[in-house]
Amino acid sequence: MPEGWNGKLVYSGGGGYNGEVPAANTAALSMGFANVSSDSGHQGSGVDASWALNDPYAAQLFGSLSVPTVMAPALQMLTVAYGNAPARSYFEGCSNGGREALMNAQRYPNLFDGIIARAPAYNWVGFMGHFNRTAKAIAAPGGLLSAAKISTLAAAVRGACDANDGIVDGVVSNPSCSFDPAVLRCAGGGDTGDSCLSDAQLAVVSSWTSPAVWAGGAYRNAGWPLSGNEDDAGAWPAWVTGIAGPKTAAQYLFQDTTVKTYLARDLAADSLAYAPYDQDPQALFGLEALNSATSTDLRPYFGSSGKLILWHGGNDSALSVNTTTEYFQNLKTTLGAATVEANVRYYVAPGVNHCAGGPGADTTNLLAALDTWVGEGKAPETLVAAKIDAGKTSFSRPLCRHPQYPRYTGPAGDAAAAKLAASYTCTTP
Numbered sequence: 001m002p003e004g005w006n007g008k009l010v011y012s013g014g015g016g017y018n019g020e021v022p023a024a025n026t027a028a029l030s031m032g033f034a035n036v037s038s039d040s041g042h043q044g045s046g047v048d049a050s051w052a053l054n055d056p057y058a059a060q061l062f063g064s065l066s067v068p069t070v071m072a073p074a075l076q077m078l079t080v081a082y083g084n085a086p087a088r089s090y091f092e093g094c095s096n097g098g099r100e101a102l103m104n105a106q107r108y109p110n111l112f113d114g115i116i117a118r119a120p121a122y123n124w125v126g127f128m129g130h131f132n133r134t135a136k137a138i139a140a141p142g143g144l145l146s147a148a149k150i151s152t153l154a155a156a157v158r159g160a161c162d163a164n165d166g167i168v169d170g171v172v173s174n175p176s177c178s179f180d181p182a183v184l185r186c187a188g189g190g191d192t193g194d195s196c197l198s199d200a201q202l203a204v205v206s207s208w209t210s211p212a213v214w215a216g217g218a219y220r221n222a223g224w225p226l227s228g229n230e231d232d233a234g235a236w237p238a239w240v241t242g243i244a245g246p247k248t249a250a251q252y253l254f255q256d257t258t259v260k261t262y263l264a265r266d267l268a269a270d271s272l273a274y275a276p277y278d279q280d281p282q283a284l285f286g287l288e289a290l291n292s293a294t295s296t297d298l299r300p301y302f303g304s305s306g307k308l309i310l311w312h313g314g315n316d317s318a319l320s321v322n323t324t325t326e327y328f329q330n331l332k333t334t335l336g337a338a339t340v341e342a343n344v345r346y347y348v349a350p351g352v353n354h355c356a357g358g359p360g361a362d363t364t365n366l367l368a369a370l371d372t373w374v375g376e377g378k379a380p381e382t383l384v385a386a387k388i389d390a391g392k393t394s395f396s397r398p399l400c401r402h403p404q405y406p407r408y409t410g411p412a413g414d415a416a417a418a419k420l421a422a423s424y425t426c427t428t429p
Contacts, residue, residue, distance in 0.1 A: 003083055006032030008084040009078065010367060011112070013093020013100040014039070016046025017257070018062060025092075034086065036074040040066040044179065047253040049261040057213065058336040063290035064103050066112060067091070075307045088374060094118035094355040094369055095318065096260060102327075103293040105308060109301035114370040118311040119319050119355055124291035125284055126221035127319060127352045130212040131255035137207040138246045141274050142191055142200035145241055148429075152195055153205065156184055158227035166408035167418060170282030170352035171360050172228040173405045175314070176429035180227055181205045194225035208240065214278035219288065227351070229315040229360075234353040239317040250318065262287045296327070302343045307373050309345045309366055309380070315359070321348055328402065345369075345380050346402040361385035361397040385419050395419035400426035 009318045010026045010033045018040035025035045031165045033426035041061030052059040054219070061069065071089075079085045091112045093101045098120025105115050121127065137143050145153070161177030162168050197205065209223040238397040242249035247256075259271035263283045278284055288294075310328055328346045351360025362385065369380040383399040398406045398421050410423030417423045 001034050002029050002032055004032050005034060005082055006089045007082075007084075008371070009031070009034045009036065009074070009089045011035075011074075011090065011091045011093075012037040012072065013067075013097020014046075015095045015255070017044070017049045018042070018066075018096065019044035019046055019048070020412075021095075027365070028092075029366070033367070034078055034091075036070060037101040038066055038070045041069075047250065047257060049257040049343045050267055053261050053265065057374070059290055064107055064293075067100055067104055068108050071111060088113045088371070090116070090367065090370060090374075092112045092116040092118070092370075093120075096121050097289070098122065099124065099293050103374040105298055105306065106293055106295045109298075109306065110213075110304050112302065112306065114307045114309075115301075116309045116311065116370055118326070118366075119313060119316055119321075120293070120310070120324060121319055123221055123323055124293075125214075125288045126212070127291075127323065128255050128258045129285075130207075130221040130223075130320075130355070131215055131217065131251040132259060132274070132277055133212050134204065134207045134240065134270060135246070135249075135252045136250075136272055137204045137248075137257055138202075138241065138276075140200055140203070142198055143204050144246055145201050145204060145236070146194065147231070147237065148194035149197060149201060150236050150241065153181065153184065153197065153226070154228055154231040156181075157226045157230070161228060163324075165350075165405060168422075169408075169418065170229075173314075173350035174407070174429055175225065175348075175405060179413055181209075181226070197407070213285065214276070215281060219278070219284065222320050223328050224317065224320040225314075225322060227315045229351055229358060230317065232353060232358050234357045235315055235317040239354070258287070259260045262265045262290075264273050268330075269362065281422075294327075296330045298331065298335065298343075302335075302339065307343055307370060307379075309347070309370055311347045311349065311359065311364075311366060313346050313354060313356075313362065314350040315352055316354045318354035325402065330336050345373075347354070347383065347399050348402050348405070349385055349399060350397070350405060361387045361395065363388050363398070364399050398424050398426050404428050 010028045022037045025410040042058045099122045101117035104124045162170040164177045165173035173207045184197045186192040189199035191198040239250045256271040312324040352358045352362040356362045364385045385399040386393045388394045404426040406424040407427040409425045410417040
């Protein structure tokens with residue numbers, strides 16, 4: 001609760017399976033916002049869901065109840081502390097926090113005046129199933145890609161696509177470039193060295209990039225695009241292949257605890273042997289009902305004058321940017337393009353990892369843009385994103401409204417100009 005309160009509140013979402021209260025949002029506090037967050041109703045590791053096995057109330061709190069449960073006393077405390085309730089309340093979250101963001105827009109449309117959903121993990125059944133499928137492909141004989149193999153894949157994508165955005169800068173910003181991993185196939189399909197991929201390794205790439213569908217299409221997850229930055233430390237090494245072995249990969253850990261807790265309901269179960277993923281339709285339905293926020297009927301939220309900003313990093317190896325794009329497109333199908341244009345903005349940040357990091361420009365004040373939209377009626381258009389190192393901006397880029405991307409239109413060979421957002425133009429692929 002800042003001393004110079006601006007009369008507004010921002011609720012910060014959590015991450016993973018929560019279990020701890022996130023650090024205070026210092027950026028929001030410096031802007032005068034009161035800041036509230038929670039552990040989602042239990043304590044523990046963010047990659048462990050075992051607490052939900054025999055505690056249905058904790059499972060419901062994590063799924064959808066924790067935010068409204070916390071908001072009630074938070075509003076009371078602010079009223080006592082400052083003499084009046086917040087004039088406006090916002091929600092901003094990434095990953096599971098992005099799921100919480102969409103969950104509240106869907107189920108509690110009067111709770112927040114504006115919502116920012118960054119890299120939202122809204123499709124819980126779908127992406128956990130995709131994690132499981134890829135983990136099995138990596139566990140297959142010869143499936144694991146070494147760091148050198150990942151670098152070979154990433155370099156090939158950059159070589160084919162980096163220049164398509166007007167500048168070779170190590171980030172593929174133009175999403176229209178198509179790269180076929182099959183060109184990297186080792187002779188005969190065996191593993192003949194770091195400069196190629198075996199058939200087993202190409203199967204991992206295929207699992208990663210292709211959609212995953214279960215139960216006759218009832219559940220699905222879009223594949224990930226090949227971004228050219230898979231070799232960043234916060235990308236494939238952290239999420240897909242694991243830094244200290246495949247069972248240390250974040251995707252493996254999340255699918256493992258999910259299968260054991262919600263599907264097999266046995267903490268001793270082997271998630272890699274759990275097949276098929278949709279063998280228990282009732283268990284999948286229960287997981288979907290608890291944790292997924294896939295509804296696109298946001299008419300009650302927009303009817304309450306709520307505004308929504310979607311954001312996703314283009315190099316996100318945790319959750320596919322394609323899945324957020326699908327949600328955005330499904331909103332248009334459900335509500336119509338005019339309603340979405342009036343109430344939703346969607347931004348993709350090229351080269352940015354899960355929530356932050358990576359070689360792209362990962363810092364944008366979305367909260368300020370949302371507050372201006374809600375308070376003054378001025379909808380955000382192109383924003384500016386920065387890469388900040390040691391407290392200083394090393395370069396900036398336009399943050400373009402989807403489907404546009406930042407294309408370099410500045411002077412050729414000018415390194416100083418290449419660092420400035422003004423040297424780029426938001427362009428449709």
